[in-house]
Amino acid sequence: MADSRKLRIGIIGCGVGQLHLQGFAEIPRAEVVAIAGLDEERCHSLAKQFGVPRVYRDYQDLVADPDIEAVTVAVPNILHFPVALAALDAGKHIMVEKPLAPSSEEGEQIIAAARRAERVLGVVFNRRGRQDVQLVKHEVERGNLGAIYHARAFWMRRSGIPGLGTWFTSKRLAGGGPLIDLGIHVLDMALWVLGNPRALRVSAATYAELGPKGRGQWQGGRFKIAPGEPYEVEDFATAFIRFEGGLTLQLDASWAAYTGHGDDFGLSVLGDNGGAEIHARDYAQTETLRFFGEIDGVPTITQPRLLERHGHGEVFKQFVESVLDGTPMSPSGEEGLDRVRLIEAIYRSAELGREVEVDGVADERLSRDSIGART
Ligand SMILES: NC(=O)c1ccc[n+]([C@@H]2O[C@H](COP(=O)([O-])OP(=O)(O)OC[C@H]3O[C@@H](n4cnc5c(N)ncnc54)[C@H](O)[C@@H]3O)[C@@H](O)[C@H]2O)c1
Known part of the structure; x- marks a missing residue:
């Protein structure tokens, strides 16, 4: 009861x-x-x-x-x-x-x-509390997009280092930069939507091009520049991940990069019967989702009317x-660990400059339904 x-x-x-x-x-x-x-x-x-x-x-x-x-x-x-x-x-x-x-x-x-x-x-x-993410998961689970073969997740900030000189920019205190701070959110979005597929290998690169020069501080947020920690983490990370069954994921995360983005994140999935694309500009929660399909050979775009939610x-x-x-x-502790293991593999690959194996989560409690992935 x-x-x-x-x-x-x-x-x-x-x-x-x-x-x-x-x-x-x-x-x-x-x-x-x-x-x-x-x-x-x-x-x-x-x-x-x-x-x-x-x-x-x-x-x-x-x-x-x-x-x-x-x-x-x-x-x-x-x-x-x-x-x-x-x-x-x-x-x-x-x-x-x-x-x-x-x-x-x-x-x-x-x-x-x-x-x-x-x-x-x-x-x-x-x-995961966002309605756009939940709708994509719903459509993937129902098989309405067919077999999912590729996904792309990104969180790109133009100028969004959360405090130059704070704990965020210290490798020891934070464990990493935008990859572990922002990338982990969209990585989780993608993996949750796709039914927690098992990652096998990853090839990645990280860069620190603006932060060490004192550029890219978040403008107008609650985070201020502090005189404390040196800039020891990446400001941009890019990774290509291969999963069991042939599914692949492209992941990009930046705190600071010369792009047209402000503070944008998103997820797109490609299936053999349809696709979906979430693009949230500056934390928007509505008008962020489109589904792609076809009617009688004619391409279609569907845009759900979404509600705002407190994540x-x-x-x-x-x-x-x-x-x-x-x-x-x-979201469970096991899922949290799975994402940290992937992030570690991404950093390892970036450091070695080559593709690496991902240590699997030998854990029966992580439900891996491999929804939509080709088997
Ligand atoms: N889910 C999200 O959207 C989201 C957003 C921002 C931050 N975060 C995460 O939240 C965590 C905190 O980030 P933040 O942005 O709030 O950082 P912050 O630096 O703004 O705040 C950290 C807080 O921890 C407190 N603290 C530090 N040492 C403490 C101690 N010994 N005892 C009690 N309190 C102590 C500080 O006083 C401060 O209140 C990080 O892990 C970050 O990744 C998540």
Whole structure:
């Protein structure tokens, strides 16, 4: 029977943590009871705005709060591992921001800890909450586009480095640049839509052409230039991935590049009976999707009328249901690990300058339905 009480949640991190607050505000069976962050002013102001009763500074204090049953982890990438482990150790269910962790080794340990503790583990792939992504998945699953043989996923920013000199530009603190920051979102979109096909090999290249010259800072966002970290990550990554069954995916991600894009992401899939193309300019949620087909040999274009949704709210609904009702969590920790393994293979290929094998996820819990892929 469905549990009618409210899940008591703590949010760790007050940057994108703001979207976590907005997301949970949409869910009647969720109540955010605490928030934590080192930037106390920002955290107190968010707590006031959203009516959150308790504010902590360090994450350790929040996870020690016995009233909290579930925690979201919205801290710099390097902290995902210790914060996730501390929360699981304290018996909390957790929802970790992407990437699950900067390395697959840490990701594996988080998954093992969640299994030991018998807690729900989810990863915040909030783009899955978009209606355009869900409609493409629906059409692929139904077979309406035929067998899918190629996909292209991209997230290209013209000038969108999230803070030159912040943790984002440090290899040690972030694990990578736009590939692990933005590319992972559209990689997940593609793989989720395509039924989690198994990646076999990848050929990739990364570049750092603008960032090290101090160019490409995000204009007008919440991120500021900081005098701290050196620029150690890529500012553009491109990869070609081969999957079991012959399916291929082209993935491009940039924080800064001289293109006509502003802050655009998208996904296109080619099937032998139809195609689909999502192109979201500057986070647009409507008029972003087109399906391509034919009627009696005449090419057709169909443009669904879409609704706006709060992406974080959509994935948090799954999380709350998973904790309270015992439904399977999606996006799962295993899917989060699968994406991190692919990102690692992309960096390895770029470093070696040649195609590399992708270490498979030897995990029965990742449902690989290979929808639409040729077998
Ligand atoms: N899903 C999305 O759309 C999305 C968007 C932005 C960021 N993110 C992810 O969210 C995470 C955070 O990114 P951000 O942009 O919010 O970064 P940020 O630098 O703006 O915020 C990080 C927050 O973590 C807090 N923090 C750091 N150390 C802490 C500690 N010891 N205890 C408690 N709090 C601590 C900071 O005080 C700050 O509030 C990253 O993993 C990033 O990849 C996801």
